[in-house]
Amino acid sequence: MVLESVSYWQRTSPRFSLPTDLPPVADVAIIGGGLLGAATCYWLARAGVHAVLLERTALADGATGRNGGFVRAGTAGSYPEAIARLGQQTARAVMDITYENRVLLRQVVQEEEIACDYREPGALQLALTEAQSEEQRQEVDLLRAEGFSAEWLGRAQVQAMINTLLAPEILGGRFLPEQGLLHSARLVQGLVQAALRHGAQAYQAEVHKIEQDGAHVRLRTSQGSLVAQRVIVAINAWTSTLLPELTKVIVPVLEQMQAYEALDPIFSMALSVHMNTGEYMQQTPSGNILIGGCGSVAPNAGVGVWESVPTIPVQKAIEQVLPRIFPLLAPQLRVVQRWAGILGCTQDMHPIVDVAPTFPQVFFVGGFTGHGMPFGLRFGQLLATAAMDGFLPSALQPFRLDRPSLDR
Incomplete structure (x- = not known):
């Protein structure tokens, strides 16, 4: 059995080299070349902000380039489970933001001509037991009551959608129409290429330390120092390497x-x-x-x-x-x-976006629990707004660090 460290998405993407001659200053520095970093850089560049993206290894080298390529609007886990974990208001906020993200993704992929195999064939979750069938039916009823599209399909309906014989244990499934699939690494590359066209810069550099520098922030990197007015940390699982106070959070x-x-x-x-x-x-x-x-x-x-x-x-x-x-x-x-x-x-399977506890000019985002693709474009847009305004937009309030469902 050959065990590799390169994903299918990375292997089937064109080579994308980043320069290393880091500039000394930027309006906003974004740390992390995954979906969230690329999306934030893109929206900042479109707004005319001097944005500099820093990636330690290669674009989409982390979770974004190693996932299933799903852009399924909705919560991590089922909607009823999310309501139980987070409360009705927060679970609904997740639904709304991920549906807004889908609209933005369609728009940006088309406008920037990003060749990432984006399509919306829907999402089908199979039911193997009567208990799973009942849970899925309840979720469909709840989603439809709140105005979202969802269907319960019997076994024959599921079989009609799949070109091979189903196992006898498959009883049916929950179907969500218009849910998306794509090539995740090519999406990130396309977003960064678009950001560069709009005036952004991107470099290969590993950030070793964040320091306060008067009213600005200094990043100590493998390619020298960079001073920025504001910084976005978008390195997900590695957030605690730069913000150690979050070690137990993400x-x-x-x-x-x-x-x-x-x-x-x-x-x-x-x-x-x-x-x-x-x-x-x-x-x-x-x-x-x-x-x-x-x-x-x-x-x-x-x-x-x-x-x-x-x-x-x-x-x-x-x-x-x-x-x-x-x-x-x-x-x-x-x-x-x-x-x-x-x-x-994260403990509550809910992403975090907030101001870094020790740096008021630094925002961080992470903790997607394997469900980051449905947030990327919209979170990036909101983070770009935060970087320009100096505070988080109200739409990000349900994702802050001090929420009740997160035991720190």
Whole structure:
């Protein structure tokens, strides 16, 4: 079994080199070349702000470039679970922001001509038991009562959407229309290229330390110092390396995936099933099926792991998912790539956006718990506004560090 450190998204993206000759000053410095950093840089550049993006290794090298490529509007976990964890008002705020994000994503991909295979085929979560069926039906009812599109599909309806025989245990599924899929690394590259066209700058540099410098902020980096009026820290799981007071707030969790050799079209939508901790998959336009999950098989469920290296037990567990739900596919399945990524997770499965506790000119964002793609464009837009105004917009209030659902 060959265990790799490069993802399918990274392997199928064009090379994108960043210069290292760091400028001495910037209006706003953004640390992190994933989706949130790229989106924030893009919106700042469009507003005419001198924005400088700093990435330690390569664009989309972290969680953004190692995920499932889902842009599913909504909460992490089911909507009823989110209401129980966060309260009705906050759960609804998540729904609203992620639906706003979808509108922005459509707009930016079209306007900037970003070739990232973006499409909206919907998202289907399979039900394997009567208990799962009932939970999904209740979620559909709740979503529809609040004005969101959702359907419960019986087994025959699900079978009509998938071009291979379903396993007998599949009873149906919850379907959310117009949910998105894309090539996550190409999206990030496209956003940064667009930001550069609008006047931003991007460099490869590792930030070692944040320091106060009078009314400004000084970043000590591998390529020298940079002084900025404001700073955005968008490094997710690695937030505590620069803001150590957040060590227990955003914690690393290892997530693993694999890619199968290209097949004729089997399914077009974002597909998920709860067998272990929740497994998810998409079939790319090239025919490769990408699948991830099974994190509960790992020691301590992968919590506290800092290396993006797949492990054999989890990889073997992932290999069992497709043959179980699509038994006729088993002879055709051949794994061609395996990889892992580090998620930034919070106790309440809810992202954080706030002012850094020790630096009033520094904003940070992270803790998406594997659900960052649905927030990227909208959070980036709101963070750009925060960097220009000097305070967080009211739309980000439900995501602040001092919320009741986050035990610090």
